[in-house]
């Protein structure tokens with residue numbers, strides 16, 4: 302661990318001065334190797350994106366963290382040149398302050414270059430309940446609170462899910478059979494999920510939740526990841 306500086310709300314330390322690590326969960330917010338490349342491999346390609354993206358397409362995420370996944374999606378959507386806009390709903394219990402998010406994103410010049418409008422709205426967005434962020438091409442909302450409470454109450458359905466809690470061993474509450482059942486219940490017909498983990502109990506819970514589940518090659522040194530389509 303680097304200097305051991307602590308963020309106020311979420312509890313962040315900085316590995317090598319650049320990678321945010323949750324002190325609450327003892328796990329990094331993204332891959333130590335190349336977080337942006339991992340996001341593109343796992344969450345975008347794993348959900349068949351950007352090919353499936355179209356006006357009104359709705360992405361949902363468990364664990365907003367630094368917003369890196371949102372920005373990777375924003376870059377991919379912009380590059381398609383397609384018309385209209387996407388919707389993005391993320392669930393986050395311990396929102397990071399914008400200063401920590403900006404510091405984390407500086408590690409990824411491509412994402413940081415498009416992060417301005419997101420960062421300028423983040424701390425100003427009303428803190429209670431839901432933060433709404435309007436980006437060019439994506440209407441995002443981050444639903445604050447424990448996903449075990451907020452996801453069952455959510456009225457929406459996603460076309461694609463990014464399942465991005467901390468590792469199942471360290472953050473089991475975000476990977477429980479109950480939460481995976483809620484993910485299934487909040488997925489549109491033909492919708493999909495992707496996650497970096499290949500944990501057997503997560504795979505089985507997602508099968509029970511109504512997905513046809515596939516194990517795929519993971520990013521970098523991770524051998525496997527998991528994807529699925531609602532059947």
Ligand SMILES: C[S@@+](CC[C@H](N)C(=O)[O-])C[C@H]1O[C@@H](n2cnc3c(N)ncnc32)[C@H](O)[C@@H]1O
Pocket residue numbers: 311329330331363364365366367368369370371392393394395396446447448449465466467472474475
């Ligand atoms: C691996 S990080 C997410 C990284 C993020 N997707 C990004 O692009 O930076 C996991 C996130 O899940 C959040 N989290 C953990 N348990 C949660 C819970 N029970 N409900 C909602 N969010 C939770 C953590 O606060 C953390 O921000």
